[in-house]
Amino acid sequence: MTAIDASNASAPSDAAVLARPARTGWTPRRRQLVGSTSVLAVLLLAWQLLPQALGTPSYVVPVLSDVLVALFDPAAFPRYLEAAGATMTEVGLGLAIGVGLGLALAITLAQLPTLYGIVFPYVVAIESIPKVAIAPLFVIWFGFGLSSKVVVVVLLAFFPVLVNTIHGLRSVDRDQVDLFxxxxxxPMQVRLRLLVPASLPQIFSGLELAVAASMIGAIVAEFVGAQKGLGVLILQAQGRMETPAVFALLIILSALGIGLNVLVRLLRRLVVTWERH
Amino acid sequence: MSALVELDRLSKVYSTRTGDVVALQGITLTIDEGEFVAVVGPSGCGKTTLLKILANLEQHTGGTGILGNRELGGKASDDVGMVFQKATLLPWLDILANVLLPVTLKRRASAADREAAMDLLRMVGLEEFAHKRPDELSGGMQQRAAICRALVHHPSLLLMDEPFGALDAMTRDALNVEVNRIWRETHKTAVLITHSIPEAVFLAQRVIVMSARPGRIVEEIEIPFGRERTLELMGTPEFAALSARIRRDFEVKAA
Structure with missing residues (x-):
């Protein structure tokens, strides 16, 4: 009984279900982990040694140790903390509003085919605009405070969630709908017990994109005009040619971005338990 | 035996931009309680449409249809259990919760409901898999679970739409034997839509042959074998003769 039809190719055969092989020593996963750690070590080493070897000045590319000194500078720490708090407040608020709006509009549009037909071309059109380019306008409209940054983040987080969720809702299997x-x-049971859970993988894919986009949105909006935030500190450090501090701030920004991404993926694993990884 | 399904000159016309398409025409058919009827015909003969009308998923446009003591085309009836071509299990529920879905869409599942679901799973040899997720089961096991789901709410009519079309031949034979046993043990009325003439002859007491465009019934053949069917039956000359006769009908009248 080896033949399994293509439509069920992902399903294990009866025999495979009963006898899964035990894990041993060098799994591909462990090999990958060791591999990527080695790559990181080589890169960090190159960062420390190459700028000196090539005689690159510190204000162009600082060596790793200079960056680490800037990063762990006790005097700078309160400023970093305050700026990170401001940036993450923008990201958090914008993300919450953008994701909420995206989900709500997606569920509405998926149920109203006529409205979907009218609105969706515009969604696609706006999607293809580089939306950060509108950030200067928002500073004019909403000022230099928190709200202009939040609006930019909302705009950037909204679209990936909207597009992915609609895609998920609309690709739910016809037979599953017939089954219900x-x-x-x-209709409410179809929505809550079929359409939403069936779309969760796509909703989370949208959320991952939204998280990445909202970090970009917050920083660019801060570049355009802000009083607080990591983007502001980067501009200030750049103005003083303190390149090690710029790199230190980039590291903080990356860590926050990665942290947020890991959080979403963890949440995805907890919620979408039926997904294969 | 009293009739469970009575269709009288039932028809279905789809209005499309390029004009009307007659999917079903003059379907007159009576199915007795406890009977097993198979419907065969070329693709596009409307057999799936007929099944969907019986399931109240689509409305007929002419004639009358009665299921049990109600007219077809009214409110959705929960008196029907349906098995689809794919298992159509919800991947986020375990097998037991999937089987219980027709119940839990109505009310909270009681201990008796759970017991009924476990009995069904036991009947198809899946009791150990009650708390597994669908993707941990093979295609054949998934389709067995789907059959349990179609039966858990004690419907009077079991509808199967090419249920084993996506499975390999060995699994398919095993499931056909299983369906025969389930039908005998539960005394359900069953309607099977299939492409496979041997499958129809193997399972049904009566085979309906339909033709394409417009979908009509062109032949009804009684299958004289007893209720219990075994795979050996497929090797007998009688089985071959009946299959050949239906295949001829298929080619001459249904083409």
Whole structure:
């Protein structure tokens, strides 16, 4: 009984279900982990040694140790902390509003085919605009405070969630819908017990994109005009030619971005438990 | 035996931009309680449409249809269990919760409901898999679970739409034997849509042959074998003769 039809290719055969091989020593996963750690070590070493070897001045590319000194400078720490707090507040608020709006509009549009037909071309059109370019306008409209940054983040987080969620809702299997209808499910039951859970993988893919986009949105908006935030500190450090501090701030920014991404993926694993990784 | 399904000159016309398409025409058919009927025909003969009308997923446009003591085309009836071509299990629920879905869409599942679901899973040899997720099961096991789901709410009519079309031949034979046993043990009325003439002859007491465009019934053949069917039956000359006769009908009348 080796033949399994293509449509069920992902399903294990009866025999495979009963006898899964035990894990041993060098799994591909462990090999990958060791590999990527080695790459990191080589890169960090090159960063420390190459600028000196090539005689590159510190204000162009500082060596790793200079960056680490700037990063762990106790005098700078309160400023970093305050700026990171401001930036993450923008990201958090914008993300929450953008994701909420994106989900709500997606569920509405997926249920109203006519409205979907009218609105979706515009969604696609706006999607293809580089939206950070509108940031200067938002500073004019909403000022130099928190709100202009939040609006930029909302705009950037909204679209990936909207597009991915609509895609998920609309690609739900017809037979699954028929299954619910044949068993007398109400439209609300179809929505909550079929459409939303079935779209969760795509919703989370949208969320991952939204998180990345919202970090970009917050920093660019801060570049354009702000009083607080990591983007502001980067501009200030650049103005003083303190390149090690710029790199230190980039490291903080990357760490926050990666942290947020890991958080979303962790949440995805907890919620979308039926997904294969 | 009293009739469970009575269709009288039932028809279905789809209105499309390029004009009306007659999917079903003059379907007159009576199915007795406890009977097993198979419907065969070329693709596009409307057999799936017929099944969807019986399931109240689509409305007929002419004639009358009665299922049990109600007219077809009214409110969705929960008196039907349906098995689709794919298992159509929800990947976020375990097998037991999937089987219980027709119940939990109505009310909270009781201990008796759980017991009924476990009995069904036991009947198809899946009791150990009750708390596994669908993707941990093979295609054949998934389709067995889907059959349990179609039966858990004690519907009077079991509808199967090419249920084993996506499975390999060995699994398919095993499931056909299983379906025969389930039908005998549960005394359900069953309608099977299939492409496979041997499958129809193997399972049904009566085979309906339909033709394409417009979908009509062109032949009804009684299958004289007893209720219990075994795979050996497929090797007998009688089985071959009946299959050949239906294949002829298929080619001459249904083409």
């Amino acid at each position: 209808r044949v068993n007398g499910a109400t």
